[in-house]
Amino acid sequence: MLAILQRFLRTRFLLTEDMAEPAEIQAAVEAGIPFQGTNLWVLIFAILVASVGLNVNSTAVIIGAMLISPLMGPIVGIGFGAATLELGLIRRGFRSLLTATGISLVVSALYFRLTPLIDAGTELLARTQPTTWDVLIALFGGAAGAVGLTRRARSNVIPGVAIATALMPPLCTAGYGLATAHWAYLGGALYLFSINCVFISFSTFLVVQLLPLPKHAFADKQHARRVRLVILGLALLTAAPSVYLAIGIVQEGTFTHNAKQFIDEQFNQQPGTYVVTSRLVASEQRINVLLAGQRLTPAQLRAARTHLPQYHLANAQLVVRQGIAHVDSADAQALRSSVLADVRSRNEQTLVSYEGRLAQLQQLLNHIGSPTTGGGLPPAADLLREVQVEHPAVRQLGLSRLVVPAADSLRADTTVIVALHTRPALPPAEQQRLVAWLQLRAGGRQSVQLLVAPAAAP
Structure with missing residues (x-):
């Protein structure tokens, strides 16, 4: 084996x-x-x-x-x-x-x-x-x-x-x-x-x-061995400081994650209280929070501080300021960056929504206009020849589709507009028969609306 x-x-x-x-x-x-x-x-x-x-x-x-x-x-x-x-x-x-x-x-x-x-x-x-x-x-x-x-x-x-x-x-x-x-x-x-x-x-x-x-091949094997040891030593000397830097970055990321979780659970969930800005300084283990809305009492703030060890922030220094009057230049810059980031995020979401809706409409129109769609009306020139067999008064015919998309799916209401120029004018009863025939010719899946206008005299 x-x-x-x-x-x-x-x-x-x-x-x-x-x-x-x-x-x-x-x-x-x-x-x-x-x-x-x-x-x-x-x-x-x-x-x-x-x-x-x-x-x-x-x-x-x-x-x-x-x-x-x-x-x-x-x-x-x-x-x-x-x-x-x-x-x-x-x-x-x-x-x-x-x-x-x-x-x-x-x-x-x-x-x-x-x-x-x-x-x-x-x-x-x-x-x-x-x-x-x-x-x-x-x-x-x-x-x-x-x-x-x-x-x-x-x-x-x-x-x-x-x-x-x-x-x-x-x-x-x-x-x-x-x-x-x-x-x-x-x-x-x-x-x-x-x-x-x-x-x-x-x-x-x-x-x-x-x-x-x-x-x-070297005549002196010691020389060959020294070459290899130099390569290995150089690699180890280069790697050592990077380990120190990596430990610092991991510690900073852990502090930031824990501090954000602490702020979200201890302040953002307080009724009527909102976090305006938060500044986290990992190197100094400091959490600086600016609150607005309902002011927290000293007892509530002490209770929040007692929860710091639960988030592995026992050595962190928590600074809480309440009220817009306590905004400083750093808060203003942080607030501006937050607002800009929120606006940018909302614009991106709106753009994605518009692109999705446009893709839905394009897919729907392609489906409607596809020749494989069962029972669909033929092109206007072919449909005119079919209509003139029973209604020779029809001189010109045009087709268009009016699509009203639904809010939450690809299904939508579609109305086929058939515009006619006739000479002489079609009687109302003949128009009704034509609409019924067009509805049947469209496969019964689409609503058909007929627009009739007398053709100009030659």
């Missing part, structure tokens, strides 16, 4: 079956390392595209920049060289990576220095505070990239890795910090970029170690 399981696992997880030839892999790695000519121009254009995307807060543009960026080449080359003990490859990879980093910083800083849009959007701010999750993304993404690089058939793995590990946006964010003197942005973005570089190289090193690729 154990032998069967081992054979199954070996068959399913075998990496050598579709592996490319070692010479082909080596050539692909070396081709992506140098930054000159085409690679250099593509890098510059990718930097500008990413900078524009960060500047206008466009996720799609940033993804496009990551796809065309050639930054993965030297990073993979460093890991590949470390695994195969090719010191020349490692040195070329480091030189190219430093060159690309410098060019990226200069070009992005020049762009952000010249652009009139200087506010930092959410896409840019997201690249200023790396966490442990960025380490995991770079590690697993780099491993996927290394596996894809060593296959005979090229797939979408490498573009996917370029998007997941996001090498270009942190560099452009660092350029923004350099151009605007936001040194915290510069440091955080460069740290995120270094995390991606180190762990993509490290995961490439691990994957290549598993593959039967030829390795450079």
Whole structure:
């Protein structure tokens, strides 16, 4: 049984079956390392595209920049060289990576220095505070990239890795910090970029170690061992600060969630009392609430404070102010942001509702006008010929539909309008017979209304 399981696992997880030839892999790695000519121009254009995307807060543009960026080449080359003990490859990879980093910083800083849009959007701010999750993304993404690089058939793995590990946006964010003197942005973005570089190289090193690729032989084995230890040590040193940052972010998120739940259950559910604004400062464990409406008594406020430990907020400082007279500038800004967010949310909901109703009407009209609808009236020209067989006085005929949609479904009342020009005029009895015939011709599913007007004399 154990032998069967081992054979199954070996068959399913075998990496050598579709592996490319070692010479082909080596050539692909070396081709992506140098930054000159085409690679250099593509890098510059990718930097500008990413900078524009960060500047206008466009996720799609940033993804496009990551796809065309050639930054993965030297990073993979460093890991590949470390695994195969090719010191020349490692040195070329480091030189190219430093060159690309410098060019990226200069070009992005020049762009952000010249652009009139200087506010930092959410896409840019997201690249200023790396966490442990960025380490995991770079590690697993780099491993996927290394596996894809060593296959005979090229797939979408490498573009996917370029998007997941996001090498270009942190560099452009660092350029923004350099151009605007936001040194915290510069440091955080460069740290995120270094995390991606180190762990993509490290995961490439691990994957290549598993593959039967030829390795450079050193006369001194101690030298080869030192190279590997340096790679491992650099990875550990890079990961350590990110763990600290991740713990801080998790604690902040937990505090915010618990504080919002506390405010909602202890204040928003009080009869006649409304929360105007709430400010949560996780770093200081402070909850600042502004209330309006029915004032809470000191006993009610003390009772609310006694519930703080139930929300894991035993050390939190609760500040409650009651009445609009206590609004300060921070409250006004928070209230303005809340109102704008509410208006934006309502507008989006209204737009979705209108689009849904429009889709319902379009679907209904398509159903009514479909030639497969049982018993439907034919086109006006064909219907005119049929009508003239029994009513030769009809000279012209037009068709239209009046749709009155229901409020809560796709079913709606539809009236078919048949407009006639006759010469001579149709007697009332003949008009009634025509309406009855049209109703029958329509299959009895639609109401038919007849509009008769005498045709002008020739």
